[in-house]
Amino acid sequence: MTQITAQPQASGHASGHGHADDHHSGEHAKYAFLAHHFDTPAQQFDSAKLGMWLFLATEVLFFGALFVAYAVLRSRFPEVFSYASHYLDTVMGGVNTCVLIVSSLTMALAVYFAQRGKKFALVLCLWLTMGGAVGFLVIKYFEYTHKIHENLVWGPSFYVPPHNHEGELEASVLSKAPAPAVNSVPAPTDPSATGLVSLAARPPADASAIKPAQSGPKGLGVWSAPTAAAAVAMEPQDPIPAEAPSDHLADPKLPPNTHLFFAIYYAMTGLHGIHVVVGMIVIGMLIFRATRGDFGPNYYTPVDLVGLYWHIVDLVWIFLFPLFYLIH
Amino acid sequence: MAHSHTSAHGNAHAHAGDHPLVGHLVPVSTLVFTACTLLVLTIITVVVRYIDIGEFNVWVAIGIAVVKAALVATFFMHLRWDRPFNVLLFAGCTLFVILMMAFCVLDTGQYRATQYTGNPPVAQQTLDANAPGAPIAQRKEEINP
Numbered sequence: 001m002t003q004i005t006a007q008p009q010a011s012g013h014a015s016g017h018g019h020a021d022d023h024h025s026g027e028h029a030k031y032a033f034l035a036h037h038f039d040t041p042a043q044q045f046d047s048a049k050l051g052m053w054l055f056l057a058t059e060v061l062f063f064g065a066l067f068v069a070y071a072v073l074r075s076r077f078p079e080v081f082s083y084a085s086h087y088l089d090t091v092m093g094g095v096n097t098c099v100l101i102v103s104s105l106t107m108a109l110a111v112y113f114a115q116r117g118k119k120f121a122l123v124l125c126l127w128l129t130m131g132g133a134v135g136f137l138v139i140k141y142f143e144y145t146h147k148i149h150e151n152l153v154w155g156p157s158f159y160v161p162p163h164n165h166e167g168e169l170e171a172s173v174l175s176k177a178p179a180p181a182v183n184s185v186p187a188p189t190d191p192s193a194t195g196l197v198s199l200a201a202r203p204p205a206d207a208s209a210i211k212p213a214q215s216g217p218k219g220l221g222v223w224s225a226p227t228a229a230a231a232v233a234m235e236p237q238d239p240i241p242a243e244a245p246s247d248h249l250a251d252p253k254l255p256p257n258t259h260l261f262f263a264i265y266y267a268m269t270g271l272h273g274i275h276v277v278v279g280m281i282v283i284g285m286l287i288f289r290a291t292r293g294d295f296g297p298n299y300y301t302p303v304d305l306v307g308l309y310w311h312i313v314d315l316v317w318i319f320l321f322p323l324f325y326l327i328h
Numbered sequence: 329m330a331h332s333h334t335s336a337h338g339n340a341h342a343h344a345g346d347h348p349l350v351g352h353l354v355p356v357s358t359l360v361f362t363a364c365t366l367l368v369l370t371i372i373t374v375v376v377r378y379i380d381i382g383e384f385n386v387w388v389a390i391g392i393a394v395v396k397a398a399l400v401a402t403f404f405m406h407l408r409w410d411r412p413f414n415v416l417l418f419a420g421c422t423l424f425v426i427l428m429m430a431f432c433v434l435d436t437g438q439y440r441a442t443q444y445t446g447n448p449p450v451a452q453q454t455l456d457a458n459a460p461g462a463p464i465a466q467r468k469e470e471i472n473p
Contacts, residue, residue, distance in 0.1 A: 045350035046411060053414040057421040064425030071429045072436050090374065097370050105363035108404045112356060115348035297348040304351065304406075311404045318396045321370075322389035326377040 033299040045301055052305045056312050059275075063316050066268050070323065073264055077257050084261035085327035087152055087248065089143060093325035096139050097317060103132025104314040110286075111307045114300035119293060122303070126287045129310065133280045140273055147262070152248065154263035161249055265324055272320060275313045282306045352409035362403040369396050 028034050031041055038044035074081045110125035147153065151162040248254055286306055289295065295303055347353055373392040381388065402408045407415050 042350045049410065049414060053417045057417050060418070060421045060425060064421075064428065067425065068429045068432050071433050075433050075437060090377075094370065094374055098367060101363055101366045101370065104366075104400065104404055105359060108354070108359045108362075109356065112354065112359065115351065115353050300348065300351075308405055311400050314404075315397050315400050318366075318400065319390075319393045322373050322377075322393050326373060326389055328377055328380060328385040 031298060041298065048301045048305060049308075052308050056308060059312055063268075063271065066264070066271065067319070070264050070268065073260055077255070077260060079255045080258050080261050082327050083253065083255050084258050085324065087147070088265075088325045089146075090325050092139050092143050093321050096136050097321045099132050099135045099139070100314045100317050103129045103136070104311055106132065107283075107307045107310045111300065111303050114290070114295045114303040115297055117296040119290065119295075122295065123287060123290050126283055126290055130280060130283050130287065133276050133283065136276055137273065137280075140269070150247065152262055154259055154266055156259075158259035158262060159249065268320055269324070272313065272316055275316070279306075279310050279313055282309065352406055354403060354406060354409070358403055362399050366396055366399055369399075 027040055028036065034041055034044060038047065106125045106128040110122055110129060113119075113121040113125060149162065151157055151160055248258070283306060286303060289302065369392055373389055376385070376388050376392070379385075401418065407418065
């Protein structure tokens, strides 16, 4: 192994660092982390950084394609973007921006403390960065669930009144369970048998009897369950009539193709969210290794590379926030 | 700034205390200052949203985002002290994304509308000539896609 490092071309590369050829074997003896195909820690570090930057370049192109889609959609439907942007919560988006910036700072500090060999501060900063990632995803979860509840989603579902849609969902879920036969099954002898459990206990063969009822009003066959108690237990407690339109559908100013905004919104923030999850995994691995004491002033490359990844996740969000939340 | 050297490798053998074996040590004050600037710029970009400057709103927002991105890349990602080739990689791929975006927007901007509110012009001419007062076709997308 060490013969390789003593080759003339290797010495030519390393001469900038003022090494003698025979010094390289000493480098390997000195630094356990130095892989045999590298001459010096600096060369190994530079190679790792170059590889990481190449990966980050592909990440930029990856997100770049979606930014291109965004630009095309926005230039074609400017009215959709200025209208639909108001459905996004600026406060939540702004707080998330700050969370990511602060977690970027703690990540940069983690690199700093790794370089200084301060193990406790390094682990603390990594945990804080992890906390930022969790906080970001929790806020994102509240944003997503609220929008999905209002049917502010991509595709045809955008045009389904939310409450009507929910009724369909519940009905379809229930109809998959073994359904009661309205005609053939006698009233339950046990009055305490209520709810889904009693329905699920019915023999599956009875399910055929329910099918004609499905063609009537939605969920009729399901709601006319054998006992009144079961029906009450399953009836959705929704005071809003099924025909009540949601906010965006009731708005006469709703521009055509508004669902496109939410398609690109979920695509871009979703891909970004996946990157946050991946970031949490690699930061978790760093925490494990940092706690074990792997890193110090001589060797902190993984901390540096994960830091670069985490910063680019922050960098993407820096563009997503104004482009989606802050359209005048 | 507290650092006394700008080369990423001038300190390859400076083992004494403050400096790592490889790479560059960016002082905490620089990092904190960068983060504070980023937070201030975030507040500014939110405030600017509520000021109507017409078409320039989007360009101001993008401009602030570019400044923030540059700050993150320069200081958090150590690009200021990194190998120039890494800077070239990052700037290069960003440039090509902008190029792709520009061509796509220019291209799609040239398309003629293919969905009409109302009938296509030729059909409407025929209708006007042969059946004046005929109902005008409405775009389906306005109700349900």
